[in-house]
Amino acid sequence: MMSVLNTIVKHKKKEVESCKKLIPVSELLKMTCFERDTYKLTDFILSQEKTGIIAEFKRKSPSRGIINNVSQVENVTAGYAENGASALSVLTDFVFFGGSVDDLRKARNVNNIPILRKEFIIDEYQVYEAKAIGADAILLIASILDKDQAKTLAKKARELNLQVLMEIHEENELRILNDCLDVVGINNRNLHTFKVDLQQSVKLVKKIPDDFVKISESGITSADDLLYLSENGFSGFLIGEYFMKTSDPISTFANFINEVNIKKER
Secondary structure, eight states: OHHHHHHHHHHHHHHHHHHHHHSOHHHHTTSGGGGSOOOOHHHHHHOTTSOOEEEEEOOEETTTEESOSSSOHHHHHHHHHHTTOSEEEEEOOSTTTOOOHHHHHHHHHTOOSOEEEESOOOSHHHHHHHHHHTOSEEEEEGGGOOHHHHHHHHHHHHHTTOEEEEEEOSGGGGGGOOTTOOEEEEEOBOTTTOOBOTHHHHHHHTTSOTTSEEEEESOOOSHHHHHHHHHTTOSEEEEOHHHHTSSOHHHHHHHHHHHHHHHHHO
8 A cells, every 4th residue: 555655646746736737826716615614623523413423425445446436426425414424525536536626516515514625635735725625624644744744734724724634544653743733533544454453543542642633544334333432532433435335325324323323322
């Protein structure tokens, strides 16, 4: 996966340079969404009226191939929101994940909860772009950034009233955390072996300062998983593939939430 990440970042650098020429920042600033008031991802994750779940719309991935190339982004994201999702995550990378900025725009048009732009962000241009297409928060990935890059990008996001989710995979990436971040996510997928282990989250959560909202990502496939992570210090849970790989992601999500609620009452 590390070599895949390197390939993605190499391609992303070229892609961003092309986008800058096609739609410069001066044009992004004029877009309607640039002036909208953003939702606070942290408020929605911590809300007692919500589930803490950031539900993701995801068509494919380099490791899994096609996950779902049938479902429509407007329908699925609205269904997630109606059934209690705290926030939405929308992939905007096309080459490797089959997403697009239009997917996020479409999700924005039909939802009134925070949307995380799931992207390989390496340049301030992408932060401006995120605001222009209707995102409320951006993802930064510790394994593709150095400490200075992470701080610069997070600071720019804060200037634009976007919140920042920093994703880490292992303990040595904790050094990249900075005071411009809002949420720290621990990805349970090992980038070298692809193995998913929820213990990765449990092991690292206590090492993350309490200044940040803490979420667990990848490999959550049952109500028991979510409740176990909740008991171990997590307020939020990013789940996508588990819902998207089914023929009816909305029903799968609704059933999942129902099971969580039933088990909470026991």
